[in-house]
Amino acid sequence: MKLFRPSLYFGLLSVLGLLFSCVSPDSSKEILPEYALYLLNEDGSNTFFLKESLQDTGKSLEIDVPSKEFTREYIQKKGIFYHFKERNDYFIRYQLDANNQMVATDSILFKDGYLENYLWKNDTDTLLLFTVEKKTTAHARMYVVDTKNFTLLREEPLPFPSSIVDFNLLSIGVVDFVDDKLWIAYCYSKFLTADDYTTSDTMYYATLDFSSLEVLNLQKDTRSSYPGGINTVQSYSARNEQGDFYFMSCPGVALGNNLTKPTAIFRKKKGMHEVDTSYMLDISSIIHNHAYGFWYIGDQKAIIRSEQRNLYTDFSNHHLTFQFEYYLVDLSTKKLEKINIPLDKGTRKENVLVQGNDVYFAIDSEGNKHEIWRYAIDNGQVERISSVSNSASYILRLGFLK
Known part of the structure; x- marks a missing residue:
């Protein structure tokens, strides 16, 4: 839910405009980038x-982001970037040109709203987008976009109640699509004071017919709270090789803020539209902390990113503290193993990239170090492989462009 986004701790980010600028257009032609790291710099700029x-090894190029069109909350697939500009409700397509400048190539006007979640339908060019309205954050909508022709195919409201008792703030946390059925995990929150909020003790899982959006089944789950999160900021779910769907709840201070509930991983088995109530991996009971972020790496293994409650004071310094650890999670045995890389900062980041037998981490560690670390899945070996601009404060995202 937009009102609770921990991205607010960064302030109003300086964001990407219709054109990147670079020092030397000629030199920019000489690089064929395969990776993009999105940075928030010490001076408040983005690059x-x-x-x-x-x-x-290999060439690199840092490109200025001078204007206010593009935030860290974007969708990237095969070198094309998509961004919902909430200031004027346009959904915009961008891509790098031959000079490694980014240009806006098309746009679609949406209704007033905050983008909560997205899903590529069956890994095609069809993109499903889910928003909640800005005014009340109590009603949700679905948009269906053909990204190849960049046309809006469909737009309609989701049939969810605007509130449950006095919890009147709706959050769309996790979305899945199987056999022409749409599966959505959501929850409700409320303000306690002007600066504080909490989330209810119930997660809701709705199965909808994709054509009619009729609710075919509604499951309630009180084992945790706040399923998933805004996946344009950070990943919270994945499907394994057998077709089982895993997702993580995030009731910690940075998302659900219902600290009595554990961070946990849940499973929806292949062919099922209900969550398997016999499976729950209680992360908080093992590491005695909450976690945010879930990245599947294959063979029933995943990476999670956990906070350390004893190192930060409250939410005001949560993002500034070098506290975040990374764990390898065995989804079958429910065992966790800490990965030996430096403590990271920044509450939520999309900074984990899986490629083949390696996992890459973009880490902001003490001593103003902004580095890429590699973790070998086969043997657990870790090594620092490169560094990034010293002017950076945070590496917000790490992505593969191809």
Whole structure:
């Protein structure tokens, strides 16, 4: 839900405009970037750090982001970037041109809203987008976009209640699509004071017919709270090789703020439209902390990113504290193993990239170090492989462009 986004701790980010600018157009032609790191810098500006390789070998190019069109909350697929500009409700398509400048190539006007979640339908060019209205954050809508022709195919409200008792703030947390059925995990929150909120003790899982949006089944789950989160900021779900769907709840201070509930991983088995109530991986009971972010790496293994409650004071310094640890999670045995890389800062980041037998982490560690670390899945070996601009404060995102 937009009102609770921990991205607010960054302030109003300086964001990407219709054109990137670079120092030398000629030199920009010489690099064929395969990776893009999105940075928030010490002076409040944003830049893209384009790299041919995640190692220090190969060329790189840092591109200024001078205007206010593009935030860190974007969708990227095969080198094309999509962004919902909430200031005027346009959904915009961008891509890098031959000079490694980014240009806006088309746009679609949406209704007033905050983008909560997205899903590529069956891994095609069809993109499903889910918003909640800005005024009350109590009503949700679905948009269906053909990204190949960049046309709006469909737009309609989702049939969810605007509130449950006095919890009147709706959050769309996780979305899945199987056999022409739409599955959505959502929850409700409320303000306690002008500066504080909490989330109810119930997660809701709705199965909808995709054609009619009729609710075919509604499941309630009180084992945790706040399923998933805004996945344009951070990943919270994935499907394994057998077709089982896993997702994580995030009731910690940075999202659900219902600290009595555990961060946990849940499972929806292949062919099922209800969550398997016999499965729950209680992360908080193992590491005695909450976590945010879930990245599946294959063979029933995943990465999570956890806070350390003893290192931060409250939400005001949550993002500033070098506290975040990364764990390898075995979804079958329910065992966790800490990965030996430096403590990270920044409450929520999309900074984990899986490629083949390696996992890459973009880490902001003490000593103003902004580095890429590689973790070998086969043997657990870790190594620092490259560094990023010293002017950065946070590496907000790490992505593969191809």
